[in-house]
Amino acid sequence: MRSSDDVVSFAPGRANLIGEHTDYNDGLALPFAIEQGIHVIARPCASAEVLANAVDHGERERFPLSGLSPKERAGGWRDFVRGAIGELQRAGHELSGAELEITSDVPEGGGLSSSAALEVALCLALLAVAGSDELDDRVSLARLCSRIENEWVGARTGLLDQLASLCGRAGHALRIDFRTLSVNPVPLELGDWQLVTVPSGEQHSLAESGYNERREESERAREQLGLDSLRDARLGDLGNLPDPLDRRVRHVIEENARVEETITALHARDLEAVGRLLDASHASLRDLYDSSTDAVEETVERLKRDGAAGARMMGGGFGGHVLALLPPNLASPPDAHVVAPSAGARLSAPE
Ligand code: GLA
Numbered sequence: 001m002r003s004s005d006d007v008v009s010f011a012p013g014r015a016n017l018i019g020e021h022t023d024y025n026d027g028l029a030l031p032f033a034i035e036q037g038i039h040v041i042a043r044p045c046a047s048a049e050v051l052a053n054a055v056d057h058g059e060r061e062r063f064p065l066s067g068l069s070p071k072e073r074a075g076g077w078r079d080f081v082r083g084a085i086g087e088l089q090r091a092g093h094e095l096s097g098a099e100l101e102i103t104s105d106v107p108e109g110g111g112l113s114s115s116a117a118l119e120v121a122l123c124l125a126l127l128a129v130a131g132s133d134e135l136d137d138r139v140s141l142a143r144l145c146s147r148i149e150n151e152w153v154g155a156r157t158g159l160l161d162q163l164a165s166l167c168g169r170a171g172h173a174l175r176i177d178f179r180t181l182s183v184n185p186v187p188l189e190l191g192d193w194q195l196v197t198v199p200s201g202e203q204h205s206l207a208e209s210g211y212n213e214r215r216e217e218s219e220r221a222r223e224q225l226g227l228d229s230l231r232d233a234r235l236g237d238l239g240n241l242p243d244p245l246d247r248r249v250r251h252v253i254e255e256n257a258r259v260e261e262t263i264t265a266l267h268a269r270d271l272e273a274v275g276r277l278l279d280a281s282h283a284s285l286r287d288l289y290d291s292s293t294d295a296v297e298e299t300v301e302r303l304k305r306d307g308a309a310g311a312r313m314m315g316g317g318f319g320g321h322v323l324a325l326l327p328p329n330l331a332s333p334p335d336a337h338v339v340a341p342s343a344g345a346r347l348s349a350p351e
Contacts, residue, residue: 111319
């Protein structure tokens with residue numbers, strides 16, 4: 001039962017049109033928020049604790065409002081709640097007791113950013129219950145949410161997912177420049193074309209996959225090149241790097257360029273060209289970044305065989321969903337979900 005004191009937060013998952021493994025290298029990406037995401041209904045309570053009900057997991061837990069430390073791990077969704085409380089307090093927010101009910105319609109471990117959606121929805125709900133409105137500074141909130149993931153969950157992810165969830169705009173993708181953190185909406189007009197996501201059948205966990213290893217490799221390559229970030233790397237630098245670092249850096253340089261080319265193709269309404277860029281991104285993630293798996297390859301090959309204009313792995317890789325661009329009149333495969341560019345995270349009144 002909801003009461004008038006309830007607040008409801010919603011944070012969407014995201015699809016990433018192109019620009020993968022570029023965020024933690026100060027590069028470019030072109031994600032968009034999707035319709036699916038995480039709802040948190042929050043109600044103030046008198047005791048100094050958060051009582052959270054993870055409805056889809058059928059699990060409940062009490063979290064104290066003091067004494068939480070990122071050094072202890074509780075596992076799964078609990079670390080996100082602990083991290084949201086801990087990071088909001090570390091940022092100076094005074095939190096009050098709350099009961100939270102968490103529900104999701106975005107698949108977990110699927111590359112659709114259920115993690116960032118959970119971080120953002122929890123933070124908005126806890127802030128709203130405490131009477132604080134942090135929504136004016138979405139970039140700072142994205143940084144705070146990414147610290148939850150880095151320090152409390154253990155995945156050294158960048159800011160792609162949190163910025164997409166917080167800054168999403170209906171009908172638009174977002175050109176994000178991770179060096180300046182500027183976010184610019186780009187119209188994503190598909191006409192009769194469709195963007196769909198298809199599960200590879202393999203879940204991934206960013207904290208446990210090769211994701212952190214790729215990030216370390218990027219750092220090693222950057223150090224060996226003596227650069228502030230791989231955004232400044234040039235193809236001419238590759239001869240100075242051993243394998244596989246040279247391949248990792250080539251991916252980052254060329255993927256940044258593909259983001260700009262995709263924006264040009266979207267402005268020209270040339271969706272065939274967008275499809276070719278998605279294919280090129282996938283080939284690079286597979287051959288240069290080594291982040292594909294057999295299940296992902298089978299899914300991409302099936303989609304291409306059935307007529308997709310482009311198909312590629314999405315998000316951190318090592319499993320998860322494949323994004324495909326389908327031309328007009330091509331039926332969507334039975335296991336596909338249409339993803340439409342949607343509005344970003346928000347608070348709403350209870351129904
Ligand atoms: C995951 C991470 C992001 C980003 C992508 C790869 O989704 O959470 O920060 O690095 O992988 O582009």
